[in-house]
Amino acid sequence: MAVTINDIAKAAGVSRTTVSRVLNDSGYVKKETREKILKSIQQLNYTPSAIARSLSTNKTNTIGVIIPEINNSFFGEIIKGISQVADEHNLNLILFNTDDSKAKELKALKLLKEQRIQGIMITLTYPEDGVNSEYLNTLKNLDIPVVLIDGHVECSNFSGVFIDHSKGAYDGTIALIKEGHKKIAIITGSINSRPAKNRLNGYKKALAANNIPINEEYIFYGDYKHENAYEITKKILDMKDRPTAIFAMSNMMVLGCMKALYEENIVVPDDMAIIGFDKIEALNIIGMNISFINGPTIEMGRTGMKLLIDNLKNKKETRELKRITLLPELVLKGSEKYIGKNKV
Amino acid sequence: MAVTINDIAKAAGVSRTTVSRVLNDSGYVKKETREKILKSIQQLNYTPSAIARSLSTNKTNTIGVIIPEINNSFFGEIIKGISQVADEHNLNLILFNTDDSKAKELKALKLLKEQRIQGIMITLTYPEDGVNSEYLNTLKNLDIPVVLIDGHVECSNFSGVFIDHSKGAYDGTIALIKEGHKKIAIITGSINSRPAKNRLNGYKKALAANNIPINEEYIFYGDYKHENAYEITKKILDMKDRPTAIFAMSNMMVLGCMKALYEENIVVPDDMAIIGFDKIEALNIIGMNISFINGPTIEMGRTGMKLLIDNLKNKKETRELKRITLLPELVLKGSEKYIGKNKV
């Protein structure tokens, strides 16, 4: 890693200023001089130091990305989107995976500040205790733009990209209602998370809009996990006034439901309609067609990154708070159908 | 981002050297001085610049990670492992997702060189054309340690962590043989990829070890994708001398098989045994128990990172080529069973 701009200057018989000019395509350089320099660069296999450049220009062209669960393909897709746009703009990504730990998240934030990154994309880890978002705020005040990516926590004072969970749940519920369902059970995610609240809201709105009374007995509070949904589904099946459809707020919970239904020999949708949140690729491939509401993950990453880049262009003073909400897509596969048999 | 070490020095009435000393816990500093400095750091909310430090120390404490498919949880888990160990050693990760593009991969390599990273962890994208591994070699010669993470390509001149695909396939095949299967079909992944070759090898070895002749008609060349496996399975079901078991070389292909079996009302394992590579969480949860060979992904990330860190400690001259092979785990769920009914 020894060869520096000085070596090139020496080799080409010019000053390092001139070398810098050809490196950055700035200012005039005589054609022959440029070629001489380029040749030396080639011969010595020189690569300029981004570190030195950063120090000098006070720009790192690096974005910090903090997410809670890198091994969850939901976040993998978000990062994929982020990465695509970053690539187009020649920005590097420093990644932190917090494993849902607030402590790691805070540490990441501090390390990113050390690294003098230009901006931060973050999905805040649940539950929010205020400390980390406070630190985020100090970063923002330090002129580091922050873009939130959906997630369980919503800090209204940051720019961000979000999914319209309420609309998603609304659409899903409407789809069930249209099929003739009136007794629709819902299994929520952790109810103090933002998505779960919003989704429950959408569900209620859809019922209200169709003059279907909200039956609290049909609202089951889960935690996004499949074990829980399994137990709840068992209970649902035992209800005297049994629902004809289940709306589960996560793909994992759909799986839990399926397990319970499977064990009790309940056929979907003949004996029970079902609809969930988020894709389950495996089931689709083998032909178990479960309808679901799909969040635009890659798009969220892309949109978020673009938002951040826009922010980068403006000075702190003119930087405006911008929150973009993307609509999830309703993907109907037939599991919502109201088949005669399930008119219990 | 204005406050620097000089501001602290001024505020505390000392030289920046002394400040640097307390920052790095190096050399002696009088207790009172230290406290005065720490106080100033707090008051001014100072965070040292990693950039400036890197330039000065010629160390970035940053590792470059290049993987082909961030949205595949296989790689997500690898990164999770990498990230855990990096965190323990206070190393930052610069991530590049290549989307299986050789061009992006090369670009990433060059950007990492600019960033003066300390080392590289990479899963080379398939297919290998030689250019990128050549560039990797120049980096290695530049004293940047490189650790390969499994993948389709194997460059024998780099350190790396690999899965023993041959052993995995061997174990899986043996499990089927033990159950009494003799007619075992195998659907390979892209046969010029390293894992597919090795897995086919393991399959053959297992048969040979049990004096079961290798029937070329039972070897189907696939591409890791489910569509392909679906078609192949249809063919398998039509064979005059129909196999009693299918060994599929990827989880996606298992799904393709399942779809075909499902459509033809073939019950697993009663009418057809099946075993695959890599976990399919969704199926397990709902109770469709498919046996599989599981690669230790997180562990691979961890081991690879540790290997890299070991390399970092040594000078180029003493750096030794070290290749670690991890054993995959055979997870039996019952789908491998030889049930009377499937003796076609």
Place this chain on the structure above:
DNA sequence: GTGAAAGCGCTAACAT
């Protein structure tokens, strides 16, 4: 068109 010089924020001898 090209070069000299200063400076980015830090660390690391070397003094004292």
Place this chain on the structure above:
DNA sequence: ATGTTAGCGCTTTCAC
């Protein structure tokens, strides 16, 4: 126990 000085590799005025 603390300060002085030089230097890391680059960019950026400002001269010429």
